[in-house]
Amino acid sequence: MKNWPRSLLTWYYAQRRSMPWRDNPTPYAVWISEIMLQQTRVSTVIPYFERFMTQFPTVHDLAESDLQSVLKCWEGLGYYSRARNLHRCAKQIVAEFGGEVPGTYEALLTLPGIGPYCGAAIASIAFGEAVPAIDGNVLRAASRFFGLYTDITRPIARTDLFQRLLPASQSSKDPSAFTQGMIELGATVCLPKNPLCATCPLQKGCVALKTDTVSVLPVKKKKSPVPHYEVGIGIVWNEHQKILLAQRRETQMLGGLWEFPGGKQLGEETLEETVMRKIHTSTGVRVSVGQKLQTVEHAFTHFTIRVHAFLCQRDKGAARALGYSQVKWVAPDIISTYPLPAVDKKIWDRLSL
Numbered sequence: 001m002k003n004w005p006r007s008l009l010t011w012y013y014a015q016r017r018s019m020p021w022r023d024n025p026t027p028y029a030v031w032i033s034e035i036m037l038q039q040t041r042v043s044t045v046i047p048y049f050e051r052f053m054t055q056f057p058t059v060h061d062l063a064e065s066d067l068q069s070v071l072k073c074w075e076g077l078g079y080y081s082r083a084r085n086l087h088r089c090a091k092q093i094v095a096e097f098g099g100e101v102p103g104t105y106e107a108l109l110t111l112p113g114i115g116p117y118c119g120a121a122i123a124s125i126a127f128g129e130a131v132p133a134i135d136g137n138v139l140r141a142a143s144r145f146f147g148l149y150t151d152i153t154r155p156i157a158r159t160d161l162f163q164r165l166l167p168a169s170q171s172s173k174d175p176s177a178f179t180q181g182m183i184e185l186g187a188t189v190c191l192p193k194n195p196l197c198a199t200c201p202l203q204k205g206c207v208a209l210k211t212d213t214v215s216v217l218p219v220k221k222k223k224s225p226v227p228h229y230e231v232g233i234g235i236v237w238n239e240h241q242k243i244l245l246a247q248r249r250e251t252q253m254l255g256g257l258w259e260f261p262g263g264k265q266l267g268e269e270t271l272e273e274t275v276m277r278k279i280h281t282s283t284g285v286r287v288s289v290g291q292k293l294q295t296v297e298h299a300f301t302h303f304t305i306r307v308h309a310f311l312c313q314r315d316k317g318a319a320r321a322l323g324y325s326q327v328k329w330v331a332p333d334i335i336s337t338y339p340l341p342a343v344d345k346k347i348w349d350r351l352s353l
């Protein structure tokens with residue numbers, strides 16, 4: 001099937017879903033959307049994208065904003081290093097590229113938070129450079145189409161598919177539509193289970209379909225089970241009716257966000273002992289632990305947690321940033337103006353209902 005890129009484009013032009021960044025694909029909009037779409041569904045991203053573009057309509061607006069307002073706008077979208085990198089990246093684009101998102105794959109790869117997938121997506125979608133962007137959806141669809149048996153969790157699989165897709169992107173008359181067509185095909189037709197081969201524009205050339213191996217491709221190593229942690233945190237009040245908030249260090253996961261202090265339960269200790277120990281070692285404050293307020297479960301990519309929130313009272317000790325970048329006593333009515341991790345936000349929203 002020599003002309004499969006043309007079939008893909010014809011299908012894409014007819015089937016493309018409307019999305020705010022597609023309908024007005026400025027380089028800035030494509031960049032923001034591609035960062036948000038990493039590990040995140042389109043339907044989840046749309047309201048975040050629209051809010052972000054209203055609050056930071058240009059690269060300059062983003063570069064001149066403070067990180068806290070960017071994190072607040074990102075709150076709930078997860079993978080917060082993306083937001084920190086966006087902010088850093090905007091500053092670099094202003095300093096080195098006069099505020100214009102650079103228009104080549106090579107130049108994009110020099111920016112923080114832009115890897116091969118994102119660089120290729122921006123270069124091809126926004127600037128029409130013939131360079132294939134390979135996300136998880138494309139890995140799956142292309143593995144089946146070419147009949148690739150390499151484990152797709154290995155970098156070699158991505159390199160191999162890049163080499164196979166590059167001439168197809170180059171031969172297509174519209175590399176922007178080629179990239180979006182491949183991503184769209186993986187997202188809406190070449191589904192992980194029960195792909196819609198009967199309606200697929202690539203069915204005539206698909207090796208997996210011809211060899212009846214659709215259900216065994218792509219080859220993907222099974223993930224090992226993720227660890228689980230029990231976590232105790234404190235909603236700590238002081239004598240001035242303020243609550244202790246702590247900002248996570250930039251180098252930590254969820255860096256820059258503010259949380260109710262606490263941490264992982266160790267060995268045989270009770271959750272109350274965990275809360276006392278962690279708050280003392282990370283903020284210097286000694287607390288008495290009262291009733292349990294609630295329990296929230298949360299899954300990250302590499303582990304899961306069950307967080308137990310306790311009502312606490314400060315006994316003694318001034319708050320110091322021992323295990324955090326900052327600690328603060330905050331009036332309850334302004335806590336929701338701070339960017340909080342999803343678990344802390346859920347706990348606080350429930351408490352303040």
Ligand code: SF4
Pocket residue numbers: 141144145189190191195196197198200201202203206207208209214
């Ligand atoms: S024919 Fe089926 S398996 Fe092959 S690319 Fe299309 S949807 Fe995927």
